[in-house]
Amino acid sequence: MIQLAADGPQSPLLPVWPEIVIGLICIGVVYLAFHKKLLPAINKALDERREAIEGGMEKAEAVQAEARQTLEEYRAQLDDARRDASRLRQEAQEQGATLIAEMREEGQRQREEIIAAGHAQISAERQQAAEALRQDVGKIAIDLAGRLVGESLEDHARQSRTIDRFLDDLEEKAEAGR
Helix, strand or coil: CCHHHHCCCCCCCCHHHHHHHHHHHHHHHHHHHHHHHHHHHHHHHHHHHHHHHHHHHHHHHHHHHHHHHHHHHHHHHHHHHHHHHHHHHHHHHHHHHHHHHHHHHHHHHHHHHHHHHHHHHHHHHHHHHHHHHHHHHHHHHHHHHHHHHCCCCCCCHHHHHHHHHHHHHHHHHHHHHH
């Protein structure tokens, strides 16, 4: 039974049923409005945010993986470049050593050519000097022999034979003295 306010004062501890029913209806309307309109929008916003965060994390992981791969490729290229530089340095040293050896051989060959040319020139000059000396000694010998004999030994053929015979005798004596 419902008591009306006209009956007397009502206890503050006892609920008023019409207010409770109206309160429940209002709560139900608010709940339904919240559940049908507001909750899906909130869930949608949360799902979008979660997807954005997960997508961002996936993108970050992909970028990080790509960065690792790029770093590994860079390190591999750097190692290749170091190996190439080492190989080129070794080849340059070998080529330098070969070039030095070739230059030494060329210098040795040129030195030997110069020495051989010098020996040939000395031999030719010695031969010329011996020939000139032979002629001078022959003229002196003919002049001396002409004075001793008292006649002129100007005949060229006779002169050559006399000079050759005299010089051969001198060479034999020189060789016998050695």
